[in-house]
Amino acid sequence: MIKLFSNLSRKDLFIIIAVISLVVFSVFLDLRLPEYMSEITKLVQTEGSTMNEILTSGGHMILCAVGSLICTICVGYLTSLLSARFSRKIRRLIFEKVESFGITEIKKFSTSSLITRTTNDVTQIEGLLSMGVPLLVKAPVMAIWALLKIIGKSKELSLITAIGVVIIVVTNLTIISIVAPRFAKIQKLTDKLNGVTRESITGIRVIHAFNAEKHAEKRFNKVNEELTGIHLTITKTFALMDPIMNFVMHFQHLGIYVLGAILIINAGMMEKINIFSNMVVFSSYGMQVIMSFLMLTFIFMILPRAQVSSKRINEVLSSDISVKSGTFRGKTKDSGTVEFRDVSFKYPDADEYLLKHISFKVEKGETIAFIGSTGSGKSTLINLVPRLYDATEGEVYVDGVNVKEYDLKELNNRIGYIPQTAVMFTGTVEENVAYGDNGKKKPTLEKVKEAIKVAQGKKFIEDMEDSYKSHIARGGTNISGGQKQRLSIARAIARDPEIYIFDDSFSALDYQTDAKLRRELKKYTKDATSMIVAQRIGTIINADKIIVLDKGECVGMGTHKELLKSCEVYKEIALSQLSEEELNNA
């Protein structure tokens, strides 16, 4: 928590100091109010007080109240400023940090967790700042101030106040200790409820097909019952809180009066008056003491949640970045070449290597393809080029320069990367295709049109209502998977890269579109180098070089024809998709 708050700027600290002094002042004014109140009460009760006296005291009291109001409003303004500023800053810090992450880090946290960390967790901290800070300052100040007013005045009455405070603190702590662990459980059960409901929805066809509706409801009800049980315990416990607090406060008040009366009876005349005024002081300030302890326990209730959140935020902010940018920005003697020299890769915490001793070189204008079963490492291999991961051992060279030496921007300018699942951003078709920065000017509309045409998207885009200006919804939900994939490919084309990297980017396309797209692309980008990961033999059948991967090892390299003869694994894959006859015809 403290670590996170070290992000407070000097201005923020200044605001905090201002808040503290304003709170102290407003507490001072607030505690003056009962004094004026009793003064007015006395004036009203005494026969012969003049209107003037009442007006003066009343005026003082209103002045105090106005002063306190102004202070509190200022505190409100400053804390809202502080919390909004701080949350904005933290959100930005997290966002910037995540942008600098590599895939390894993203996978470590998971995307959805990173999103909650940037939004929900920050909101928690924001809540702590805006509600907690004034409370955190006010409670002890009020407690101390009120204690000062009553301290040394009466042992007996102090004892009653102390008993009240102890009872309240103990009850609150008990309630918190009952409720807190259950809150954690509720979070888990809510996740579970979500899970069961999600299952019921995603499996709706299966459930209907098996007439298993009752079964699904039973599963849901089980979690629902469990959740309800815990909810009930928590709510019942909380229902105890208010009446107990009221009870303690009221009886403390009454206790002070009764005890005071007993003391008065046994005291001398002068003593009596003293005791009575003590009684009045105790009954109002004792209440303040209790109230401030109540506030403190309230902080204890929101603190743990904020603490968890700040821990989660810190985890992101202090996470090491595995892929660090180099500095090379200059000209290279080669262009369009990629070379792997004895590259091996494993995840930082894993024992087993995903890639073992891979070496190959692609020349300008060549097409190289990678094939293998799931988990053979082909996607990982291709991701090493744009440095989404870094090789554990060995080196990767682009245009003759080690990728680690490149300024990341410079490296990316040479590459057109198309991921497995197409990514669409909110905005127009044109904006999506012209996305990013390649060190040159933004692609013109003409260029965008051309790219879409090559990517076989011309027809469906021009069929859309606003053509190239059509809006793409968040996540690209208003176009189909195949359409997204084509736009994603057009995005790479519009970039004019030296090297295309297709990470299984054709799987969402049907055979026909797939074939046509690759034909057109080849025509359009004669000089560009292509690296293709594919599942379908048809997609890679004509590549200049095919690398067959099996469990991270290169088990074959060559053309389709060569591999059919020489590579068992390749043959097996090919046969699982096409018959022998079909393969020979190809």
Added chain:
Amino acid sequence: MPRDRAPEKVKDLKGTLLRLFKNLNKWRYMMIVAAILAMIAAMLSTIAPNKLADVTDVITEGLKPNTENIKKVSEKIYGNILINSAGKEYIILDFNDLPYEKKIELLDPITIDGVDISEDDQIKYISIASTMKEDEMSEDLLIKLDEMPNSIKKVIEPKLDMNELKYRAIILGIIYLLNSLFGLCEGLLMAYVGIGYSKNLRKGISKKINKLPLKYFDNHETGDVLSRVTNDVDTIGINMSDNITSLITNVTLFLGSIIMMFVTNWIMAFTAIAASIIGFIISFILLKKSQKYFVERQKQLGDLNGHIEEIFSGHNVVKAYNGEEEALKEFDRINNNLYNCNRKSQFLSGIMQPIMHFIGNFGYVAVCVVGSLLVMNNMTTFGTIVAFMIYVRLFTNPLSRIAQALTTMQSIAAAGERVFEFMDEEEVSDESHMKEKINKKKAIGNIEFKNVKFGYDENKTIIKDFSANVKAGQKIAIVGPTGAGKTTMVNLLMKFYEINDGDILIDGKSIKELSRENIHDLFIMVLQDTWLFEGTIRDNLKFNRSGVTDEKIWDICKTVGVDHFIKTLPGGLDSMVGDNDSISSGQKQLLTIARGMIEDEPFLILDEATSNVDTRTEELVQKAMDKLTVGRTSFIIAHRLSTIKNADLILVMNEGNIVEQGTHEELLKKNGFYSKLYNSQFQQ
């Protein structure tokens, strides 16, 4: 814990709230009891200050010296002096200056309230009393009283009526005790109501999910339904019970204090209300204003969430295309908007309480001033003022609570509206009246499509006029590029969607006359998305069927070829199937096939597994699927054309339509879409 939810715009606030209350009918007795308890507790709270004032009165009464006795003492002493000095030559100018003997002469012993006061004591009294000034009372008197001789002290000392105090304190104690006790009972009752209510709402939603047509889920996101089940129901459940009691309590307090005020003194009642009204207008304006920012804040938060989600999940593209700066710029824009809304909404809502606090103080002073004016003109008494001071507090506090409760009501209504919207979705037609039934044991296995017309959208027919006759045991393949609508056929066969025109006959009986339950009973369905629920492998294979022995399960696992794999798992059949475990998608596919085979049914719908399975598992899956089709009328959605060449009928689909139908050879000869599709796998 109360959720920090901004009030949302509600379309039909009154209707939704009424409906929410109507649904609470089940708990009406509990609620009535709780309401009565809350009202009594509130009334007790209105009485308590009066009773506390009584206790205070007894104590203050116990502080005042017995002035009557002081008068009596003075009268008697000075009366004696006057009588005894009669005829004496000296005039008593200053009694204290007289020699002791003379003093004694002038005094006689007196008795007041049975206490004898000796001459010596009287001398002391006179000497102390002479230092008192005319109008000097109270404190100085008290100090001097301490010096008085014991006998006089005894007579004029303040007497605290302990019996009276005991009596008053016990009454007040009982009031406090009952107040807390009633509050507690009411809180517990409402806990049952609130929690029970949300439980029922959830249950209703879960039931509803199974009654909705599949169309609903095609058009709505899962996350949306989920958020209705959790967030919205929670918002209702948690706030509803709190809010209702808060409203009851505070309305009672509010009305009670107004009535008490007007009964006591109408001028001062108006003063108190007028003084508060200004404040209420201010806070009402603030509330309105802050609401606007809260709505805006929620919207900005949503935007930010969307942007972050987009950038984080498209992280690889953002990086590879150097899009970081662009993303950060957009992020900063939204983040700044959010900052502004945050600041304003928090500020405005944060100053509500201090303002209400101030109104309380302001009302207090106003009442004092006006009250004193009235007292001076003899229009009221001091007691009234004191009572009003308490009423002002009782009056302002509940109003701010009521205002708060009303805002919460808005978010409850917003959540309620979303839940009801879901509950009101049109359900699948009722089929309980259908008498036709096909016994699956006796089913033959023929299916006939007769001029079937269908479109997801009424105006857009995608299956125009499809007819085919499928004989028992035949194999029908459905092929076509991705997104061609292959699942449409499944949807129609399983009666997930109703056909617009034409008919489908199973063993000569129209599916329009058969209940869904009956149709589902006839089909084994294995889908491409390998849906398994979180639970053991055994539970997943048994699913909703009872009386399935382990023996039978192992038998089928052997047939499918998944028995070896299950045996390698540490828990065997008891191993858990979850989201992130070691069971690969291919193995999951095998499990769903096994699940389908547990019960023998005459028809089969099979959606082939696609690319994400490695080649070796794929072969296993293929083999298992082949076994499934034996002896059943099967519909196979094919992704690999090589596997369906021997099908009895191939339906070729494109863009939702059935464009061609026939056997493999027939279709190749046609040289149409199918042959193009078939040949495209070999082209570059």
